[in-house]
Amino acid sequence: VGLLGGSIGLALRAAGFTGRLVGIGRRMSSLKKALAVDAVDEVTRDVGAVAGAQLVILCTPISQFGPLLERMAPALKPGTYVTDVASAKVEVVRLAGRMLPRDVHFIGSHPMAGSEKAGVEFARADLFQRALCLVTPTARTSAGTVRWVRSFWEVLGGRTVVLSPQRHDELLARVSHLPHAVAAALVALAERKSAIDLAGPGFADTTRIASGEPGMWVDIFGANRKAMLRATDELIDELKRFRGYLNRKDMHALLKWLNARKRTRDRWVAQRYRKQVLPP
Amino acid sequence: VGLLGGSIGLALRAAGFTGRLVGIGRRMSSLKKALAVDAVDEVTRDVGAVAGAQLVILCTPISQFGPLLERMAPALKPGTYVTDVASAKVEVVRLAGRMLPRDVHFIGSHPMAGSEKAGVEFARADLFQRALCLVTPTARTSAGTVRWVRSFWEVLGGRTVVLSPQRHDELLARVSHLPHAVAAALVALAERKSAIDLAGPGFADTTRIASGEPGMWVDIFGANRKAMLRATDELIDELKRFRGYLNRKDMHALLKWLNARKRTRDRWVAQRYRKQVLPP
Numbered sequence: 001v002g003l004l005g006g007s008i009g010l011a012l013r014a015a016g017f018t019g020r021l022v023g024i025g026r027r028m029s030s031l032k033k034a035l036a037v038d039a040v041d042e043v044t045r046d047v048g049a050v051a052g053a054q055l056v057i058l059c060t061p062i063s064q065f066g067p068l069l070e071r072m073a074p075a076l077k078p079g080t081y082v083t084d085v086a087s088a089k090v091e092v093v094r095l096a097g098r099m100l101p102r103d104v105h106f107i108g109s110h111p112m113a114g115s116e117k118a119g120v121e122f123a124r125a126d127l128f129q130r131a132l133c134l135v136t137p138t139a140r141t142s143a144g145t146v147r148w149v150r151s152f153w154e155v156l157g158g159r160t161v162v163l164s165p166q167r168h169d170e171l172l173a174r175v176s177h178l179p180h181a182v183a184a185a186l187v188a189l190a191e192r193k194s195a196i197d198l199a200g201p202g203f204a205d206t207t208r209i210a211s212g213e214p215g216m217w218v219d220i221f222g223a224n225r226k227a228m229l230r231a232t233d234e235l236i237d238e239l240k241r242f243r244g245y246l247n248r249k250d251m252h253a254l255l256k257w258l259n260a261r262k263r264t265r266d267r268w269v270a271q272r273y274r275k276q277v278l279p280p
Numbered sequence: 281v282g283l284l285g286g287s288i289g290l291a292l293r294a295a296g297f298t299g300r301l302v303g304i305g306r307r308m309s310s311l312k313k314a315l316a317v318d319a320v321d322e323v324t325r326d327v328g329a330v331a332g333a334q335l336v337i338l339c340t341p342i343s344q345f346g347p348l349l350e351r352m353a354p355a356l357k358p359g360t361y362v363t364d365v366a367s368a369k370v371e372v373v374r375l376a377g378r379m380l381p382r383d384v385h386f387i388g389s390h391p392m393a394g395s396e397k398a399g400v401e402f403a404r405a406d407l408f409q410r411a412l413c414l415v416t417p418t419a420r421t422s423a424g425t426v427r428w429v430r431s432f433w434e435v436l437g438g439r440t441v442v443l444s445p446q447r448h449d450e451l452l453a454r455v456s457h458l459p460h461a462v463a464a465a466l467v468a469l470a471e472r473k474s475a476i477d478l479a480g481p482g483f484a485d486t487t488r489i490a491s492g493e494p495g496m497w498v499d500i501f502g503a504n505r506k507a508m509l510r511a512t513d514e515l516i517d518e519l520k521r522f523r524g525y526l527n528r529k530d531m532h533a534l535l536k537w538l539n540a541r542k543r544t545r546d547r548w549v550a551q552r553y554r555k556q557v558l559p560p
Contacts, residue, residue: 112478112480112481113480113481131480132478132480134478161477161478168478170473170475171473171474171475171478172475172478174469174470174472174473174475175470175475175476175478175479175480175483176479176480176482176483178466178469179466179482179483179486179487180482181519181522182462182466182486182519183486183541184522184537184538184541184542185515185518185519185522185541186458186459186462186515187541187544187545188518188537188540188541189454189458189511189514189515189518190454190455190544191541191544192454192514193450193451193454194451195450195451195452195454195455196455196544196548198392198412198414198441198448198451198452198455199455199456199548200392200393200411200412200455200456201392201393202456202459202460202488202489203455203456203459204549204552205485205486205488205489206459206462206463206485206486206487206488206489207459207486207545208482208485208486209482209485209486210538210541210542210545211542211545211546211549212542214535214538214539214542215535217538218531218534218535218538221526221534222526222529222531222534225526225529228526229523229526229527231469232519232522232523232526233523234469234472235465235466235469235519236516236519236520236523238465238468238469239461239462239465239512239515239516239519240516242461242464242465242512243509243512243513243516246501246502246505246508246509246512247509249502249505251498251502254498254501254502255494255495255498257464257468258464258490258494258497258498259494260468261463261464261465261467261468261471261490262464262490262491262492262494264467264470264471264476265467265487265490265491266491268476268479269484269491272484
C-alpha cells in the first residue's frame with residue numbers, strides 16, 4: 001500500500017465504494033501509515049487475506065510478483081478478479097498465467113499515474129482522474145474480465161486503452177522506460193564539472209523522473225529488457241543524426257528536425273488537453 | 281520585445297523603475313502587442329533609438345546579433361551599458377567585442393528564465409524572481425560593469441553568478457542545450473509506431489522543452505557547436521554504459537547507477553529549494 005495502492009483506496013472511497021478495503025503488506029510501519037491516511041479500512045501481513053476478496057490489486061515492484069502470486073494462489077477463491085499496476089506487462093502476464101488458478105480472472109493493468117515520490121503519504125484520491133489506464137488482455141482473458149477491469153479504472157476517473165502485453169511493452173519502452181534512463185544519463189553528465197549548479201527549470205523538468213525509486217525502475221528495465229535495448233539503440237542513432245547535422249553545420253536539416261518534433265509534441269499536448277477536458 | 285524583453289519591462293516597472301522603457305523591433309504588429317501588455321512605454325523600428333539609452337538589452341535570436349550590433353554601434357553614446365539574454369555566450373561576446381566601440385560597457389548575460397512559449401503575451405513581471413542570472417565578463421570588462429549589470433538582474437529578482445563565457449558555454453551545453461536536443465530525440469522515437477498516444481505525465485515533463493522555438497535553438501546549437509558535439513558524445517557513451525548493464529543483466533550495477541543519479545538530483549532539488557526560499 002504505497003502511492004498507487006493508497007491512491008486506489010482513496011479514489012474508491014471518493015467514488016462511493018462502500019465495501020471493505022484491506023491493505024496487505026510486509027512492514028506494519030508502512031501499513032499503519034496507510035491506515036493513518038484512511039487509504040484502507042484494515043491491514044494485515046497475511047497474504048491469505050485475499051481469500052475474501054472480490055478484487056486483488058498487486059502494487060509491489062515486479063520482482064516480488066513471483067513469490068507473491070505463489071503465496072496468493074492457494075487462497076484465491078474462483079471468480080476473484082486479480083490485476084496489478086506494474087509498468088511492464090509481458091513478464092507480469094506470463095507469471096500470472098503460470099501461477100494463478102484458471103478459475104481466477106487475471107488481467108494486467110497499467111494506470112499511467114504516479115509521481116517521482118514514493119509512499120502512501122503521497123497518495124491522492126484524484127491520482128487517476130483523466131489518467132490513461134492501460135489494460136492488457138491475452139488470448140486467455142475473457143471479454144467479461146476486460147469489461148469489469150476497464151469499468152474499475154473508469155470509476156476511479158481513468159481513461160482506459162486495451163492493448164496486448166507485447167505492444168504495451170514495446171510502446172512504453174519508448175515513451176516511459178527509455179525517458180527514465182535518459183533522465184538519469186543527463187544527471188550523470190550534469191554531475192561532471194559541477195554543471196548541475198547552473199541547472200535551471202528546463203533541467204528540473206527534463207530530469208524529474210530520475211528522482212523516481214531506483215529499485216522499481218531496475219525491475220521495469222529488467223522485465224522489459226529487449227524492448228529497452230532496441231529503444232536505446234534507436235535513441236543513440238537519433239542522437240547521432242542530430243550530431244551529424246551539427247557537425248557538418250547543416251542548420252537547415254537541424255531546423256527541420258527540431259520543427260518536426262515541436263509540431264508532434266504540440267499536437268500531442270493539444271489533443272491530450274482536449275481529451276482531458278471532462279466534466280468535473 | 282518577446283517573452284524575455286517584455287518580462288524585463290514588466291519586472292522593471294514592478295521594481296519601481298520610473299524611467300522610460302523603449303521597445304525596438306522589426307514588426308509593428310509585435311511591438312503593438314508589447315505596448316498592449318504595458319511591457320514598454322514606447323516602441324520604434326529605428327535601431328538608432330539606442331542613442332538615448334542608459335542600458336540596451338539584446339533580446340533577439342543570436343543569428344541577428346551581428347547585423348543588429350553593426351547598426352547599433354554608431355548610435356551608442358559612450359558609457360552606455362549593453363547586455364543580452366542569449367543562452368550561448370562565447371559567440372555573443374566575440375561579436376560584441378569586435379563590433380561595439382571601446383567606450384561602451386558590454387557584458388554578456390544569461391537569465392535562466394523563460395518558457396517553451398514565445399511572445400510578449402506570455403511576459404510576466406515575476407519571470408526573474410529567484411532565477412539564476414549568469415553574467416560573463418571577459419578580461420576587457422571593468423569591475424564596475426560587472427557590478428552594475430549584476431545589480432540590474434538582482435533588482436529584477438534574480439540571483440547572479442559570474443563566470444567566463446567559455447565556462448558558461450561548456451556547462452550550459454550539459455544542463456540546458458543538450459537536454460533540449462535529447463527531448464527532441466525522445467519525441468522522434470515516440471512518433472514511431474504511434475507510441476506517443478500512450479505517453480503520460482512523465483513524457484510531458486521530459487520533453488517539455490522540445491516545444492521551444494526551433495529557430496532560437498538552432499542558433500544556440502550553432503553558437504555552442506563544439507561543446508555540444510562533445511556533450512552529445514558523452515551522452516552517447518553514458519547511454520551505452522546503461523545499455524551494457526542491461527544487456528549483461530548486471531542489475532546490481534544498474535541499481536547503483538540509478539541510485540547515484542537520484543541522489544545527485546534530490547540533493548540539487550533540496551539545495552535549490554533552500555536557496556530559493558527568499559523573503560517575498
